[in-house]
Amino acid sequence: MNNGVNRQRGVEHDIVQRPGSTDAAPYYEPQGNEVGVFEAAARRKLPVMLKGPTGCGKTRFLEYMAWRLKRPLVTVSCHEDLTSSDLVGRFLLEGNETVWQDGPLTRSVKAGAICYLDEIVEARTDSTVVIHSLTDHRRQLTLEKKGVEIDAHDEFLLVISYNPGYQTVLKDLKPSTKQRFVGINFDFPTPEIERKIIMNEVPGVSLELATKLVATGGKARGLKDHGLDEVTSTRALVYAANLMIAGLQPVEACRAAMVNPMTDDIELSAALSEIISAHFE
């Protein structure tokens, strides 16, 4: 698969890697003018917030934009124990000395990379504060422990993603943080685009199968308010298509990719199964 950077499998490589000129573009199908908005923000050095449900293409979009802008992409998946030193860096002992090691954010600031903080709401609030000075006109990162400040590289760009689901009531971003970003809304693509995505991601899928998958996904998303935390994503549809190409029966493939991972609720999975079997009779 293309990740914007031609990487050797099974080999350690640095997290900051600039896409080469010969790399093939990651596949991305624009749904609106998000490419234009992102490019404008990048030109004007404004931080960007990507909003949207899981599996609708936020990460892929960034890979694509990194390739377009020829900038390295550094992704940090945030979790609740993520501290500011995980982002900024920390002192380590080496021999008799303490050695400072830059965190991924610091490295991006220095190298002019796109730093992508995935699911930022999961992180502790104290770790999100370090980005404040980076996201306004100062574009500075303060390394408190080291007692230094870094002015960000011109090409440095901070991107966060944020999934406004119901689990975020208590963990909403502070308005003061939110309003520093340019927001781009993502949603599941329209049926035509989603069909195109599936056929592109999984070569060998027929138009008919892709159409059915998309219709199934669309109906399954109708169950959102009935206890599904996340609805059937484009990614799940791509998985299902992959399983079918690998030789599974359509109904079986859909169940494995779109029902079993989503819910343990008997009635909900029965309803999802009904939707699937109606489409793939």
Place this chain on the structure above:
Amino acid sequence: MSQPAAIEEALAALRALSVDAARAAAAVIPAIARHGEAVTASWLQAARKLSAHDRDSARAFIEGSAAAESASEEVLPWTEQAATFTRWPGCARAVEAFMRELPAAYAALGHAGERRWAELGLRWCERHLDSGRAYFAVPVRELSGRQGVAGIEQILDCAEELYESRHLMLVSYLQGALRVRNLLGAQAVTPWAMRGSDIMQAGRARGEAYFRLESEESLRLLLDSLPGFRPVERSRLLSLLVEVWFGETIELKESAWTPEKGRPFIECDGQSLMLPPVLTDQDETVLAILHSAGSMIHGSYDPDDVRRMFELSGLPVPNLGDPISMDPLFARFGDDAQRFKLLFDLVEDLRVDAAVGRNVPNHLKRMLRAGEALGVPPDPAGSYYRYALDSLRLALGQPNELSAEEQALLASVLSPQAGIAVAFEVALKLFSIAHLPEIDSREAAVLAYLPGRSPNASRAFQPRERSTDAQSGESEGEQGEGDQDQQEAGDQEQSESAEGQSEREESSETDEQQATGTGTTTGVGSSRRRAEEQAGKGGSSDKGIPYPEWDYREQRLKRNWAWVQEKKLAESNLGEARRLEQEYAIALKKLKQALQSQKPTRLAPRRRQFEGEDIDLEAAISYVTEREAGMSPEATVYRRRELKQREVSVILLADLSTSIMQLLPEGRGRLVDRVRAGILLFAESLEMVGDSYAIAGFCSKYRDNVAYYRIKDFDEPWSIEVKAQVGGLSGRLATRMGTAIRHATACFNGVSSRRRLLLLVSDGRPEDYDDGGDRRYLHEDTRMAVKEAVARGVHPYCITVDTLANEYLPQIFGRGHYLVLDHINSLPRRLPEIYLKLRR
């Protein structure tokens, strides 16, 4: 005609006993006589014996003999059997029944079978004459269940067992047992009768009703043991499917179907669907729900079409505001009414299924397959069934046996524009050309429907407009708002009247309370509460605490508009709390296990670690010095930050309006039971987690009377008294939600936690008696109260069981700040779960 001497002699002996009997016997003798002199004499002796024993039984014997002889072509065996009855006094009715069924017994069971039938019956007569009579009174075919002697033995084996174990007499349950066997098979009879004998011991009348299959419990037990798919239990799945495919919510209710009513169908009254307790399997049920919901959505009850059908028939159009019956449309066909109705249903079902097929892929194929799998019933219904299958094949473009003319007519109902009136016209035209046989009985007619289909308009219905965009295929977005408003208006009227009633009850109760001082307060802690009530009255003003209210019409806050009185709940019920704890013990245990694994176990900061966020300076210094000193210490120089308890405070605020007292649709209690259980589980989990929490409830009646019940405060322990109050929760009055939210927000004052959650548990929209029917007013006010709360650092989150809540909660609480539970029973389990998810 001269008789042989032996016969004359026997006849004379009979005459000496009864002249009437002898006269009747003389009339029968010619039929008997062909079996010989000795036989006839024996027969007369039996008659005399019976006559000496009981005149009526002799008459029944003699009168039944001719028929018995002609059916059996023998005399002695049944004569001997009849003579056996002389062993019991008062046997006339038994003999009567025996003689009446005798010919049928021979015809159905043969000679050997008849002997066994009589033997079994006589054994019961010996035991209990009434039971024997009841046995003989049952038509033999019914008794055998069309399975010959084996069928009779089967049911009597059960009887034998019941007699042995419970001393239960056949007469008390035979009729019911036969029906149970016909419905469920012989294996169901014994458990059913065992249960009945228990009930019989508890009370005779109740037991008798049970055995007549008239009591609720008998019916329930029967329905529970019916094989098949239970739509009512799976109603959540079914409503999910309706919503997925049609984008609409349709109310599903339980119908009053009982096994005697024959084939079960989903019925519809134009507003909601009525599910029978059982259908064959999931496939049929899904087809049926899609078909029935489809007929509602695709205009089978459309008022314009209904008017047109009545006009086409030249009948006066009924008032479209009242429930409408379609019967007049069929009645004018006289004897052919059933034939026309079936044909019309067939055409209309085809129209509906074609329309459903535009929503649901492969619907027609699936219906055809299910229809083929079930198999064609015997004629005359079979002709209709085949016709329906052919019409489906036509719709699918498959080869079929319909004539060109029929095909052309049926094709016209397949268009998306066709309504039920078009189907009616087509049926009128088809009626003269389709070759469908006469059909008269309802039993036969119900077999003519394909699986999933059902008689249309089997009950009177309320007109329901066709959902406009359902016609165009995809059904998303706004639709049927007109109907919904109409429906809601109806609902509101109902709920208003219900509330009005309870308001009266409530006010009378308060009067009483005022009169007696303490009212109905009983049980634990009543004196404490009384003291508090009095203190409350003395402390602040009687009016309570004022809050502003937002008036959207004037776009301003009305100052000091709504008044909150803090109260303690008067009722408490520790027993109920204990019962609920028992009932949910397993759920609670699971919950606690889950919490245990989540709970942070190390609270102190860990020093001297191999890794961590910060350097442990002390350890680092000693590490460096030790190394300098030539030792090889371990590099445990990090400090890991203390896993801090999240500082969360939560108020669980329960809506205690009248509506929570409603009975749950599937039985088994009221909504309030689930609310109580939910609160109990919630509190138990929070005790475990260690977050600080408060529990409160609210209700209202007019703006100056909003009651806020503090059930548990933040610093109050989760004590027996508090539990008992939760157990005694009940509903009253209305829902002024905004004011309650404002007051709860104020209750967070003085709480130091940074994360503050206000968890609302509700079952309906904000409403109060003085909102003048303007729903928007309290909606807007609640929305404003939520906004104010957020501004003050409190996050309101609403959990509701009102399935219509998707219409108003997004506006009030905002996306992602509410949850609609589509199944009430899941509330207890989900409540703690949701909270834990929220605080994660």
